[in-house]
Amino acid sequence: xxxxREQLAxxxxxxxxxxxxxxxxxxxxxxxxxxxxxxMKVVLQSENGMLGMGPFPYEGEEDPDLINAGKQTITxxxxxxxxxxxxxxxxxxxxxIDLSILGAMEVSEQGDLANWMxxxxxxxxxxxxxxxxxxxxxxxxxxxxxAKDGTPKLKPRCELPLTGSRVVDMVITDLAxxxxxxxxxxxxxxxxxxxxxxxEVRAKTTAQVDY
Amino acid sequence: MAGASKVYxxxxxxxxxxxxxxxxxxCGGFGLCGIPENLILALRDTGVRNLTVISNNAGVDGxxxxxxxxxxxxxxxxxxxxxxxxxxxxxxxAGELEIEFxxxxxxAERIRAGGAGIYGFYTKTGAxxxxxxxxxxxxxxxxxxxxxxxxxxxxxxVKAWKGDTEGNLVYRKTARNFNPVMxxxxxxxxxxxxxxxxxxxxxxxxxxxxxxxxKRIIQGERYVKAIEQRTVRKRGVA
Numbered sequence: 001x002x003x004x005r006e007q008l009a010x011x012x013x014x015x016x017x018x019x020x021x022x023x024x025x026x027x028x029x030x031x032x033x034x035x036x037x038x039x040m041k042v043v044l045q046s047e048n049g050m051l052g053m054g055p056f057p058y059e060g061e062e063d064p065d066l067i068n069a070g071k072q073t074i075t076x077x078x079x080x081x082x083x084x085x086x087x088x089x090x091x092x093x094x095x096x097i098d099l100s101i102l103g104a105m106e107v108s109e110q111g112d113l114a115n116w117m118x119x120x121x122x123x124x125x126x127x128x129x130x131x132x133x134x135x136x137x138x139x140x141x142x143x144x145x146x147a148k149d150g151t152p153k154l155k156p157r158c159e160l161p162l163t164g165s166r167v168v169d170m171v172i173t174d175l176a177x178x179x180x181x182x183x184x185x186x187x188x189x190x191x192x193x194x195x196x197x198x199x200e201v202r203a204k205t206t207a208q209v210d211y
Numbered sequence: 212m213a214g215a216s217k218v219y220x221x222x223x224x225x226x227x228x229x230x231x232x233x234x235x236x237x238c239g240g241f242g243l244c245g246i247p248e249n250l251i252l253a254l255r256d257t258g259v260r261n262l263t264v265i266s267n268n269a270g271v272d273g274x275x276x277x278x279x280x281x282x283x284x285x286x287x288x289x290x291x292x293x294x295x296x297x298x299x300x301x302x303x304x305a306g307e308l309e310i311e312f313x314x315x316x317x318x319a320e321r322i323r324a325g326g327a328g329i330y331g332f333y334t335k336t337g338a339x340x341x342x343x344x345x346x347x348x349x350x351x352x353x354x355x356x357x358x359x360x361x362x363x364x365x366x367x368x369v370k371a372w373k374g375d376t377e378g379n380l381v382y383r384k385t386a387r388n389f390n391p392v393m394x395x396x397x398x399x400x401x402x403x404x405x406x407x408x409x410x411x412x413x414x415x416x417x418x419x420x421x422x423x424x425x426k427r428i429i430q431g432e433r434y435v436k437a438i439e440q441r442t443v444r445k446r447g448v449a
Contacts, residue, residue, distance in 0.1 A: 047315065048241040048385050056444040064244065064436035065372075065386040071242040071295075072442035082384055084419075085241070085267070086323040086392045089316025093336060112339075122304065123312070124294030130342065131316030134335040165339030 002145070002174035003193045010035045011172050012101050012142050016042050023047060023092065023132055025102035026070045028142045032101055043079070045097055047128040049088045052080035069128065089128070093135040100136035102129065104143045104171075106158040109207035111168040111183055113141065114160035126163060133164035145173035146204050154178065154187075154207045176201045178209055186210050217378050217428050218407070222253035225401050225427045230259045230366060237322065237367040237393040238266040238276060242295070242439050245386030246275045247370040247403050249431040254368065255279055261286045265322070265364055267315060267389055269293040274437055283307070289362070291315035295439065314342060317359050319392055324361035326395025326424075331360040367397030370431070371420065374404035375411075378425030379418045387419065394424045403431040 003011060005028050013035035016022065023045045024030050033053075036042045044053040046068045053068060054075035062073040083091075091097065106114040113133055116126040133139055146152055154171055171178045177191035188210040192201065198211065219225040230236075236254070240246030255278050262285050269288055270276035279285050280298045287309035293299050302308040313321065314336045324332055333356035337343050347358040369390040372383035380402055382390055394400045402420075407430035 046385070048244070049388050050385050056442045058446055059443040062438060062441055062443065063384065064438050065384040067242065067244050067385055067438070067440070069241075071244070071439040073438055073440065074442075076384070082382075082387055084387055084391045085315065085319040085389045089319050093316055093320075093334065122300050125290060125292035125312045126314055126342075127292040128315035130314035130340065131336045134338070135316070162340045 001193065001195050006031065008142050008172060008174060011177065012140060013037075015099065015101070015140050015170065016040060017098070018042075020098040021045055021051070021096065023097050023100045023136060025100070025129070025132075027103045029101040029103060030070065045088075045091070046074075047088050047092060047132070049083050049085055050080065051083070052077045054080070089131050092128070092131050095135055095137055097132075097136040099138045099140065100132045101140045101142060102132065104141045104153065106160050107141055107143070107154050107168050107171050107207075108158045109154070109156055109187065109209065111166045111180070111187070112158045113139070113163045113168050114158040115163050117161050119161070129163050133167040138169050139167050140170045140172065141168050142172045145175040145201075152204050152206045154205050154209070156207055175204065216376065217422075217426060218376050219427050219429050221432055222249040222403060222429055223256065225429045226250065226253050226257055229399050230254065230257050232259050233261045234259065234365040235263040235265065237364040237397055238264055239367070239369040239388065239390035239393050240266065240268070240275065241385065241388035242268055243271065243275050243437045245370055245382065245388050245390055246270070247368040248275070248434060249403050249429070250368040250370075250401055251275060251278060255282055255284065258284075260284050263287040263289065265289040265362060265393075267291050267318065269296050269299045271295045271439065272298050274435070280308070287311065289313060289318070291318050317342070319389060321359055321362040322389070322392045322396045325363040326392060329361055331358050333358055362396060364397040365399065367393040367400040369394045369400060369402050369420075371402055371404045373406045373408060373413060374402055374425070374428050375408050375413050375422070376428070377410050378402065378422030378428050379413055380404065380420035380425065381413055381417060382419050391420050394420045399426045400424050401427045401429075403429050405431060405434060
């Protein structure tokens with residue numbers, strides 16, 4: 001059975017390490033915050049200028065001056081700090097963020113990432129995604145294994161415009177997990193979702209990966 | 212008292228005589244968080260047109276910069292993300308509005324550089340993507356960097372939580388965002404604050420924007436402080 005959205009987030013949470021500073025993208029990556037092990041200290045960065053993001057507020061306690069990068073209301077923690085957008089991206093670009101977990105439309109076998117625009121559709125902009133993939137120490141992508149029409153998303157090369165070139169370290173899909181030791185190596189299948197077969201993954205992956 | 216007062220009675224007065232057609236205007240805020248609501252309304256009411264607006268986002272329909280889109284006062288946006296605005300989409304698809312997308316961190320750093328007198332900087336962000344097209348690149352230790360140039364503006368409109376009559380500003384929580392860098396990068400920075408106080412009331416060690424950057428300051432007449440994505444958790448749930 002392929003992993004559900006919640007299970008994907010749980011699997012991605014296993015990439016967290018004690019003491020990490022982490023930036024989570026919008027969508028499934030945001031759910032990873034729900035699965036931080038209680039005995040682990042992980043500090044969440046929000047690129048609109050906050051380190052130490054707390055949970056969503058209780059109803060009636062929303063503060064319009066306190067939002068995350070997805071523009072959702074959130075709360076602060078005793079450890080929270082705030083800073084400007086320039087400081088926030090200096091932190092990101094400067095390699096101080098240990099891990100960023102992001103969604104993707106396509107990932108190439110070289111680890112190129114495309115997640116910001118589809119030609120012919122209204123382009124909304126890349127936001128902070130290009131800065132994150134260029135700056136964070138480790139990039140984990142969480143995505144469906146295939147697009148809605150069944151097309152593989154882990155493919156020889158990205159057809160969509162890139163967010164970053166050779167930036168992805170790990171790909172977690174609803175069917176399997178692929179990892180590589182460095183950004184020059186090939187991805188290797190390291191895990192299958194329960195009851196998903198190697199044949200199914202091979203059939204739905206056009207990228208050259210090691211099995 | 213030496214020196215003219217920076218304090219203006221309201222947003223309309225603060226923009227009087229300084230805005231004109233065709234200007235480049237920086238506008239603080241992330242989404243609707245920390246936007247200069249009163250100054251945007253006043254800018255709309257001046258009727259100036261053909262503006263180039265540098266702002267991370269473009270507001271939403273009927274709020275923030277969405278108001279200046281409705282009145283067609285904006286010719287071009289320099290932004291990182293504009294996904295929340297239907298009027299924006301309509302004007303863009305009709306070819307009535309130009310957009311220059313910048314990665315968010317590149318946008319912030321271009322503004323910082325502009326305010327700090329730095330011509331440009333080399334960054335990894337966007338290397339190997341459409342953002343790099345037409346830009347000088349440099350390879351150092353196997354890593355490709357692209358040259359991005361500083362940004363400045365005629366006017367910056369910023370919003371802070373508290374400010375004193377000298378123009379010293381303090382922001383609150385994530386409403387800080389682009390406001391402090393933009394305050395440094397315009398020929399004339401106009402600030403609006405929720406609380407205008409006398410000198411000495413702000414802790415000098417905790418000022419985010421020193422008054423040198425602020426030419427005019429007002430206490431905002433009215434704040435809506437809209438929330439785009441109201442998200443809550445249930446009580447009793449961890």
